[in-house]
Amino acid sequence: MPADPRTTPLHEVHKRLGANLVDFAGWVMPLRYGSETTEHQAVRETAGLFDLSHMGEIHVAGPQAAEFLDYALVGYLSKVTVGRARYTMITDADGGVLDDIIVYRLAEDDYLVVANAANSSTVLAALADRVTGFEATVEDRSADYALIAVQGPKAVDILAPLTDADLAAIKYYAGYSHTVAGCAVLLARTGYTGEDGFEIFADPGDAARVWEALTESGAAHGLRPAGLSARDTLRLEAGMPLYGNELSTDITPFEAGLGRVVKLEKPGDFVGRAALAARAESGPRRVLVGLRGRGRRVPRQGHTVLRDGVPVGTVTSGAPSPTLGAPIAMASVDAATDLTSGAFAVDVRGRAEDADLVELPFYDRNR
Amino acid sequence: MSVPAELGYTNEHEWVAVADGVATVGITSYAAEALGDIVYVEPPEVGATLTAGDTCGEVESTKSVSDLYSPVDGEVVDVNRAAVDEPEVIGSDPFGQGWLFKVELSGDPADLLTPEQYTTLTEGEG
Numbered sequence: 001m002p003a004d005p006r007t008t009p010l011h012e013v014h015k016r017l018g019a020n021l022v023d024f025a026g027w028v029m030p031l032r033y034g035s036e037t038t039e040h041q042a043v044r045e046t047a048g049l050f051d052l053s054h055m056g057e058i059h060v061a062g063p064q065a066a067e068f069l070d071y072a073l074v075g076y077l078s079k080v081t082v083g084r085a086r087y088t089m090i091t092d093a094d095g096g097v098l099d100d101i102i103v104y105r106l107a108e109d110d111y112l113v114v115a116n117a118a119n120s121s122t123v124l125a126a127l128a129d130r131v132t133g134f135e136a137t138v139e140d141r142s143a144d145y146a147l148i149a150v151q152g153p154k155a156v157d158i159l160a161p162l163t164d165a166d167l168a169a170i171k172y173y174a175g176y177s178h179t180v181a182g183c184a185v186l187l188a189r190t191g192y193t194g195e196d197g198f199e200i201f202a203d204p205g206d207a208a209r210v211w212e213a214l215t216e217s218g219a220a221h222g223l224r225p226a227g228l229s230a231r232d233t234l235r236l237e238a239g240m241p242l243y244g245n246e247l248s249t250d251i252t253p254f255e256a257g258l259g260r261v262v263k264l265e266k267p268g269d270f271v272g273r274a275a276l277a278a279r280a281e282s283g284p285r286r287v288l289v290g291l292r293g294r295g296r297r298v299p300r301q302g303h304t305v306l307r308d309g310v311p312v313g314t315v316t317s318g319a320p321s322p323t324l325g326a327p328i329a330m331a332s333v334d335a336a337t338d339l340t341s342g343a344f345a346v347d348v349r350g351r352a353e354d355a356d357l358v359e360l361p362f363y364d365r366n367r
Numbered sequence: 368m369s370v371p372a373e374l375g376y377t378n379e380h381e382w383v384a385v386a387d388g389v390a391t392v393g394i395t396s397y398a399a400e401a402l403g404d405i406v407y408v409e410p411p412e413v414g415a416t417l418t419a420g421d422t423c424g425e426v427e428s429t430k431s432v433s434d435l436y437s438p439v440d441g442e443v444v445d446v447n448r449a450a451v452d453e454p455e456v457i458g459s460d461p462f463g464q465g466w467l468f469k470v471e472l473s474g475d476p477a478d479l480l481t482p483e484q485y486t487t488l489t490e491g492e493g
Contacts, residue, residue: 020403036429037404229403229430296407298427320406320429349425349432 008053009146009207017225024228025117027054032227039230040322043193044363046222047152049214050231052199053207056120057145058113058127062136065109071270072130073103074253076263080105085173085190088261089253090123095275096249097256099123100241102190104175112141112186112201116243130271146207150214151197151234153365154221159198162213163187167198175199181206181213192231194238194363233319236328239290239361245301245317246288246330252276254284255332257360286313286332289339290362291346291355293327296320299346299353305331306352307342315346321362328362329355369396370486371462375479378488379436382462383479390439390476393466394426394457397489402428405454410435410446410468417441417470419477424467426457439477441470 005023008014014021019030030051032039042048060069066078075088085104089097099119104112115123120142127138150159156167165178165187175188183206191197202210215223232242241247246256252275253261262276293299299318304311313333321328329346333339345352370376375383380398384391399405407427417423417437424435446468450456457465480488 020400031430032403035404233429296427297409297425298407298432300432320427 006054008051009204010051010053010148010211013208013211014051019225019227022228025054027117029054030225030227032229033225036227036229036233037322039224039226040233042222042224043152043195043226043230043234044323045153046224047150047154047158047197047218048193048224048226048230049211049218050149050151050226051211052147052149053145053204054117055142055147056115056117056123057141057201058115058120058124059139059141060111060113060127060136061109061139062134063109064135065111067268068131068134068136069103069111070266070268071134072127073101074262074270074272074276075103076266077103077105077111079266082107083174083176084171085175085188087173089247089258090126091252091272091276092249093272093275095252095272095279097243097247097251097253098126098249099243100247104186104188106175106186119243144204145201146204146210148200148202148207148210148214149191149197150200150218150223151191151193152195152223154218154223155195155197158214158218158221158223162217181210183210185210192238192240193234194240194361195234195365232317233322236317236319236330237321237323237361237363239330242317246332251286251332252279252284254279255286255288257288259284284335287335287337287339288316288360289313289331289333290358290360291315291329291331291344292324292358292362293329293346294354294356296327297348297351297353298327299329299331299348299355303329304347305333306345306347307337309345309352312337318346323363327353330360369462370482370489372482374462374482375438375476376482376485376488377436377438377480379438381436381438383438383476385472385476388472389444390441390470390472391466392438392468392470394435394461395485396461398433399458399461399465402426402431402433402458404429405457408451408454408457408467410451411437411443413443413446415443417443435467437470438479439470439472440474441472443468444471445469
């Protein structure tokens with residue numbers, strides 16, 4: 001029997017806001033507060049406020065923390081300077097993806113690993129297993145952090161009056177100790193929406209205060225609370241993978257078009273190196289492509305992709321795109337597929353819906 | 368949640384209003400709320416013959432797609448083109464402007480749930 005779902009430090013806030021709450025990865029999380037399309041558009045045009053406290057936080061510390069992470073992950077974490085962060089992955093020995101994670105270097109010998117809620121215990125177990133022989137410790141700190149994200153073009157304007165940080169000096173994928181609303185936090189310029197924005201790791205006891213301060217500051221800027229539904233369509237438009245959709249233990253990072261996270265050039269062995277080096281040599285077995293539907297019916301995860309009527313792959317994520325006003329999907333297709341010609345379609349519940357191959361991401365704020 | 372007293376209901380969260388041998392069908396506000404923003408609806412075609420309990424179309428929202436079921440036997444005599452063109456109306460006014468299709472009954476409507484029974488159903492699922 002699974003345990004009762006956990007609630008975040010902002011649970012009462014969500015209830016007061018009338019959120020539609022759902023069980024997600026063992027947590028009670030807001031799916032949406034009102035219209036998910038409105039929430040999505042707010043993030044693209046003004047800003048959105050997210051509770052991401054379900055994410056897993058794992059501290060890795062000690063004199064050999066850097067060497068250990070170089071061994072345990074596919075990334076080159078000893079190269080990351082203090083205050084910066086990396087998007088990377090942890091794989092099994094076969095190169096299968098266990099999770100995609102963000103790693104912050106908090107100090108020379110102190111890293112924060114942020115894992116997906118559903119994979120947090122897997123990542124923790126793998127790190128604890130792999131740390132043997134290293135002068136480093138692995139500690140589950142998930143209960144010590146609330147995580148609040150403010151995302152969108154107005155994020156800087158909303159956050160600036162509340163923090164001691166010079167936001168202009170915080171680069172993308174950087175994170176430092178600062179204050180927000182008088183509370184000590186780790187303030188990071190990261191996100192999962194395709195917009196500029198910040199993720200704020202706060203003490204659970206401070207979460208409501210930080211949330212309320214952002215809500216108040218954001219009122220004049222069109223800030224809206226946004227739920228997991230908007231988060232999913234935002235990341236899909238931005239071409240960002242979701243574990244369980246684009247990523248799984250059945251594929252290596254190369255099959256998801258993310259071979260760049262595998263740092264084969266780093267010295268020493270790491271878990272998955274031999275398998276990943278072989279895959280880099282042979283090329284991926286599958287490629288991730290973008291599809292834009294011509295009609296209105298929406299391709300969904302698991303639907304078959306057709307080229308001239310012949311199955312060539314499977315949809316990994318699909319949704320109606322609020323920004324493009326059309327159905328969009330990411331799909332994993334056989335690497336041998338000729339993508340330069342042919343008519344593409346998706347079998348949507350028994351009917352082929354025409355779709356065009358398009359470059360990922362579907363949405364790029366800098367374009 | 369609103370459950371108008373003058374309508375009949377189904378286990379599939381549809382409502383039915385019968386007048387002069389014609390049944391008007393839509394989805395309930397409970398269903399619309401559960402679906403979230405509705406982006407696409409495909410009602411049955413005018414002239415189609417429907418059998419109670421069979422699928423006859425679909426309603427698509429941001430997160431998922433659901434089948435429409437015919438609550439009655441008969442022939443489709445009208446569909447709500449305005450709702451097809453602008454599906455938002457199904458969410459904003461499910462019992463009114465958001466109706467989906469009309470069926471000329473070929474017999475008595477099958478057993479529909481009373482508003483009280485339907486309320487009990489949704490409370491059980493809630």
